[in-house]
Amino acid sequence: MTRTPYPPARRDDIVEEIHGIRVADPYRWLEDPESPETKEWLAAEDDLFRDHLASLPGRERFRARVAELLRSGAVGAPAWRGGRRFFMRRTAEQEHAVLYTVDPDGTERALIDPMAIDASGLTTLDSWQPDKEGRRLAYQLSEGGDEESTLYVMDVESGERVDGPIDRCRYSPVAWMPGGEAFYYVRRLPADAVPEGESQYHRRVYLHRIGTPADDDVLIFGDGMEKTNYYGVSVSRDGRWLTVSASRGTAPRNDVWLADIAASSPDRPALVTVQEGIDAQTGLYVGRDGRMYVFTDRDAPRARLCVTDPTTPSYETWRDLLPEDPEAVLSDFAILDDLDRPVLLAGWTRHAISEITVHDLATGEKLGEVPTPGLGSIGGISERPEGGHEAWFTYTDNTTPTTVQRYDARTGETTLWAKAPGSVEVGEVEARQVAYTSRDGTTVRMLVIAKPGEHGPRPTILNGYGGFGISLTPGYSASILAWVEAGGVYVVANLRGGGEEGEEWHRAGMLGSKQNVFDDFHAAAEHLIATGVTTPDRLAISGGSNGGLLVGAALTQRPDLYAAVVCSAPLLDMVRYEKFGLGATWNVEYGSADVPEEFAWLHAYSPYHQVREGTAYPATLFTVFDSDTRVDPLHARKLCAALQHATSGDKPILLRRETEVGHGARAVSRSVDLSADTLTFMAAHTGLSV
Numbered sequence: 001m002t003r004t005p006y007p008p009a010r011r012d013d014i015v016e017e018i019h020g021i022r023v024a025d026p027y028r029w030l031e032d033p034e035s036p037e038t039k040e041w042l043a044a045e046d047d048l049f050r051d052h053l054a055s056l057p058g059r060e061r062f063r064a065r066v067a068e069l070l071r072s073g074a075v076g077a078p079a080w081r082g083g084r085r086f087f088m089r090r091t092a093e094q095e096h097a098v099l100y101t102v103d104p105d106g107t108e109r110a111l112i113d114p115m116a117i118d119a120s121g122l123t124t125l126d127s128w129q130p131d132k133e134g135r136r137l138a139y140q141l142s143e144g145g146d147e148e149s150t151l152y153v154m155d156v157e158s159g160e161r162v163d164g165p166i167d168r169c170r171y172s173p174v175a176w177m178p179g180g181e182a183f184y185y186v187r188r189l190p191a192d193a194v195p196e197g198e199s200q201y202h203r204r205v206y207l208h209r210i211g212t213p214a215d216d217d218v219l220i221f222g223d224g225m226e227k228t229n230y231y232g233v234s235v236s237r238d239g240r241w242l243t244v245s246a247s248r249g250t251a252p253r254n255d256v257w258l259a260d261i262a263a264s265s266p267d268r269p270a271l272v273t274v275q276e277g278i279d280a281q282t283g284l285y286v287g288r289d290g291r292m293y294v295f296t297d298r299d300a301p302r303a304r305l306c307v308t309d310p311t312t313p314s315y316e317t318w319r320d321l322l323p324e325d326p327e328a329v330l331s332d333f334a335i336l337d338d339l340d341r342p343v344l345l346a347g348w349t350r351h352a353i354s355e356i357t358v359h360d361l362a363t364g365e366k367l368g369e370v371p372t373p374g375l376g377s378i379g380g381i382s383e384r385p386e387g388g389h390e391a392w393f394t395y396t397d398n399t400t401p402t403t404v405q406r407y408d409a410r411t412g413e414t415t416l417w418a419k420a421p422g423s424v425e426v427g428e429v430e431a432r433q434v435a436y437t438s439r440d441g442t443t444v445r446m447l448v449i450a451k452p453g454e455h456g457p458r459p460t461i462l463n464g465y466g467g468f469g470i471s472l473t474p475g476y477s478a479s480i481l482a483w484v485e486a487g488g489v490y491v492v493a494n495l496r497g498g499g500e501e502g503e504e505w506h507r508a509g510m511l512g513s514k515q516n517v518f519d520d521f522h523a524a525a526e527h528l529i530a531t532g533v534t535t536p537d538r539l540a541i542s543g544g545s546n547g548g549l550l551v552g553a554a555l556t557q558r559p560d561l562y563a564a565v566v567c568s569a570p571l572l573d574m575v576r577y578e579k580f581g582l583g584a585t586w587n588v589e590y591g592s593a594d595v596p597e598e599f600a601w602l603h604a605y606s607p608y609h610q611v612r613e614g615t616a617y618p619a620t621l622f623t624v625f626d627s628d629t630r631v632d633p634l635h636a637r638k639l640c641a642a643l644q645h646a647t648s649g650d651k652p653i654l655l656r657r658e659t660e661v662g663h664g665a666r667a668v669s670r671s672v673d674l675s676a677d678t679l680t681f682m683a684a685h686t687g688l689s690v
Helices: 036-054 059-070 478-485 503-507 515-530 546-557 583-590 596-605 634-646 668-686
Strands: 015-018 021-024 079-081 084-090 098-102 108-112 123-130 136-143 150-155 161-166 174-176 182-188 203-209 218-221 229-235 241-248 255-260 272-275 282-286 292-296 304-308 319-322 329-336 343-350 353-360 366-369 390-397 400-408 413-419 430-437 443-450 460-463 489-494 539-544 564-568 619-625 653-658
Touching (some): 021 596, 036 634, 036 653, 059 478, 059 668, 123 174, 182 229, 229 282, 241 282, 272 282, 329 390, 443 515, 478 668, 489 515, 515 539, 515 546, 546 564, 619 634, 634 653
Parallel strands (some): 539 564, 619 653
Antiparallel strands (some): 015 021, 079 084, 084 098, 098 108, 136 150, 174 182, 182 203, 229 241, 282 292, 329 343, 343 353, 353 366, 390 400, 400 413, 443 489
16 A cells, blocks of 8 residues: 545644643644634545545445344333333434323324434434423433433324423433423523633523523522533422532432422422532432432442431431442342332442342342343333332344343243344354453453354454443444444443443542543453464554544554544543533543643653654544534544654544534434445554455
8 A cells, every 4th residue: 555645735834832741732623623724625525534534445335234123123111101102213214213102091102203303313412301290301302412401292192392482401311290290300501691712611500480481580500510411300209308519520428308399388498408519429308208218329339228208318327228248349239119028129230241149128038030131231121100010121143133021020020121123134143252461450340242253363343332321232233233244243341431341340440540541442442463363463442432543542542553443522621621512521530721730641651642654553433423412523633634744654644524414413324424434444454355
């Protein structure tokens, strides 16, 4: 191959002294997407990517197979309210999942179809919450991938809107009061009421009454608090207990308050502190039995479930119902009380594999286990709000599209409740969990997915995330299956920084310990090479968002170890990341460049600042989305230009850009195209014949 002729990109002599360190930023001009120079550069990068992709074999075969595998469709677990159930389903032909309800007489109706609202496919249903009686539905829509949700309320019986639009509701929880006439929710202050550049922050908790102007809503909580706070809010089934929680950005800790709104007032709840200033995460749930269930990692990094009386909710009164398990992480629970002996179902992940156990509700004594379809991932366990003997949960693994399973506590049996409506045949695939040793001696695990019986070095994709306590667990993926069926190996590494082994595992990969995440990733690659799974010239790495930071750091720290990189919606300039998108909410995870010690951590691994001229960098494809309001595409623009200037090798450095999509949900056809392009790129640069 010959060196790729890259679009011209001027290098400015911008050098700032930060905490005594000189920091160069030659491509700061690329931070402005509206400047004529940036637009010209982007147009040239678009042409370069299209020309390179057109020269690669196999794209149509990848595209066809990914589309075929996605024809399985999708289905979600039911939410029961007042005799109705609500659920999501996507058929093989649909671009977006549709929200349905099943009425008490068994009639199924579509409530919200994003394509019926907007045939372009750019409108997404961000969240929904029925009221306690199943008569009204609060739902949130956004357009073009910007995730700027607008809230509406629907009358379920007629399908008519009865309230909204209410703007500035991004990531808003909705907690209905009994009767469906009012709810608590979270809304940002208007842009003209906050300092310039802070319109994404400054949330507050409000009480909204149906049919009244949102600007007249009653302020409940949040005035004078940290600008980056996120708030949670919930109301108990009987309407008596209001819970409010607050966390600074994405911090793994929260403050929690509880109010008896029957004794005070919904408009002026007398909030009592349950937890404040404690380095732990805690959630509260008041059960039908009147006990308060406390789900917490306080003094229990793998989490435990406690009980207490909501009238005396302080920490000193908490009593363990499910103590911390030394190996498994507690993830969920549900109560089944229409039984002679009421039971508690507890969801766990053990080294990223899900399981459910059954316990006596009064004492926590383990009574047995819930049968599950296999070694995979279980979604949220749900029961009827009014009580019962049934529970529902979703299940998926590497070859099984998501199904909904029903557990009957009377019989102890699990049966298939619903499955994805499409039909698809999946080739024979084997998944095995492998333990390996990281640089500092820590044992880390990864899932290796391949065709059974094949040996010898093969083109391999190594994927990871390693941040924010997020766990990577087995799941059906059209992209993974298409790659493996074509003869490749796909590996998912459960790195520190994630939640696979609990909160201690998370904290071992955040702030000043972030380098552990990258070391775990490099060690995974080295283990795959040492055991003959692949070779450096056949190894690709991929990651998105925080995982984009991961692979950005990997390619700048160990360019010799990887043949190809796909870096999607990444954070890459870690010196200036807080200034853009939602960056200021993440300094509790990464640190702040305003603090000398934390700046030193960030600068030491910031991919943009670790590019070295004369280095042969691997083939790299950045994928970005113009409507991304979480991670600004400027990160990828700047590192792409820096690598194109610096590389001494002949492997291409490319930028793939999409408009009118963002960081999260997208139409299926857009996902198919993205997968086809990235798989084709990695196949071409690892030697996979398609």
